[in-house]
Amino acid sequence: xxxxxxxxxxxxxxxxxxxxxxxxxxxxxxxxxxxxxxxxxxxxxxxxxxxxxxxxxxxxxxxxxxxxxxxxxxxxxxxxxxxxxxxxxxxxxxxxxxxxxxxxxxxxxxxxxxxxxxxxxxxxxxxxxxxxxxxxxxxxxxxxxxxxxxxxxxxxxxxxxxxxxxxxxxxxxxxxxxxxxxxxxxxxxxxxxxxxxxxxxxxxxxxxxxxxxxxxxxxxxxxxxxxxxxxxxxxxxxxxxxxxxxxxxxxxxxxxx
DNA sequence: GGCTTGACCGCCA
DNA sequence: TTGGCGGCCAAGC
Numbered sequence: 001x002x003x004x005x006x007x008x009x010x011x012x013x014x015x016x017x018x019x020x021x022x023x024x025x026x027x028x029x030x031x032x033x034x035x036x037x038x039x040x041x042x043x044x045x046x047x048x049x050x051x052x053x054x055x056x057x058x059x060x061x062x063x064x065x066x067x068x069x070x071x072x073x074x075x076x077x078x079x080x081x082x083x084x085x086x087x088x089x090x091x092x093x094x095x096x097x098x099x100x101x102x103x104x105x106x107x108x109x110x111x112x113x114x115x116x117x118x119x120x121x122x123x124x125x126x127x128x129x130x131x132x133x134x135x136x137x138x139x140x141x142x143x144x145x146x147x148x149x150x151x152x153x154x155x156x157x158x159x160x161x162x163x164x165x166x167x168x169x170x171x172x173x174x175x176x177x178x179x180x181x182x183x184x185x186x187x188x189x190x191x192x193x194x195x196x197x198x199x200x201x202x203x204x205x206x207x208x209x210x211x212x213x214x215x216x217x218x219x220x221x222x223x224x225x226x227x228x229x230x231x232x233x234x235x236x237x238x239x240x241x242x243x244x245x246x247x248x249x250x251x252x253x254x255x256x257x
Numbered sequence: 258g259g260c261t262t263g264a265c266c267g268c269c270a
Numbered sequence: 271t272t273g274g275c276g277g278c279c280a281a282g283c
Contacts, residue, residue, distance in 0.1 A: 111280065130265050134279090145280045147264040152281090166265070173264030181264090 030071065031082035034064070037093045037157060038187050039180055043067040045079055046086045050102030054155045059176055074154070075107060092158055095124045095188060103155055114138060115149040122163040125188040126218040126250070127195070129167040136251075143167075151175060157184075169199025190218055203232025205252060207244040214239040219250035 030052065032045040041057035043064065053071050060066040068079040088101030105113050118136035122128050130143040137146065150161040156175050162184040166172040171192075174181035185192055195217045198206070206222040207214035209229050214236065215222035233239040236246065236253050246252045 109281080134265090139279075141266090141277090142279050144263065144265040144278060148262080148280065149264095151264050153264095161264080164264080167267085171264095175264075178264090 028078070029080035030075070030077050032064075032067070032071075032079045033082050033085045033089075035085055035089060035093065038184055039157070039176060042093070042157070044085065044089060045071050046082070047104045049104040049106065051086060051089065051155055051158060052104040052107070054158060056176055056180075097124075101158065103158060105154070108154070111137065111139065111142075111145070112149050112152075115146050116153065116155070116159045119150065119153075119161055119164060120159050122160055123220070124160070124163075125185075125190045126216070126220065127163050127165045127185065127190060128216065128250070130164055130172070131167055132216075132252070133164055135253075147173070160184075163190075167204070169196060169204060191223060198232055201232065202234045205233040205236060205239055207231045207233060207239055207242070212244050213247050214244040214252060215247040216250045216252055219247055221247055221249050 030045050030047050032043060034057065035042050035044055037056070039056045039058070041062075043055050043057060043060065044051055045053040045067075052075065055067055055070065057067075060070060071077070071079055086101065088099035091099040092101040103116075105116060108116070114137035115133060118133045121136070130146045131140070133146045133150075134140055134142040139145065146164070150164060151173070153159055153161045153175060156162070162174055162181045164172070171178055171181050171185070182192065198204070198217050204217070205214050206217050206219075206225060207230075208222075208225040209231055210226075213221065214233060231242070233242070233244070239246075
């Protein structure tokens, strides 16, 4: 029934309205921002704990609604636009370490968190094989499972899964496609062409005969080896047989000690 | 709880 | 040199 054009029920409900409790919005919504990145515009969702979900605009057809839907399917929460990006996001996307940027990985399994933690430890411009990540995550034979985890990496770029490559020297797959993986690595000045040339010669490790240390070819220690003192090895066993020990920086294998 | 699915690895022909 | 294949392991149905 209408009285003077005002629905009495609506009128009564208006009288019941009150301000939302402080912090309610943060409990209901996750916030998101768009930000530039080496792969073009990036959509970044973050909670009060840290960044939780990242996708390139390209991967969701430049549609924030598609990003929100992908987020909702995975985390069962709605998104709301944020006023500003979380602290440390922009420098982290420029490849700087120690920016203080926090990640919210609370929705992941222990294995997934261990894999992402190991991957986060790979320096810019360097690569590590899937088997290396598996070993660092405490599951030495779970290389394939590492690939499965990284295929679902909720925070690509921030956890640099583009630095995880196949043991045979090829780059392998990537969430946003192999071309983007290569682009990111070249942008970090990784010596991809050298590594591929070594791999074609069956050399997956490089040692220095002055230090007796053997490294992954992208390790910054390996890149400093003077060519005349550089030796390639197909396996770590070959290197060990020649008297070389694994590099303590890139850790191509666990030291026996 | 069993089956299927992978951004893998390494052997072998 | 390359591709096939069995093994492996965690996640998702």
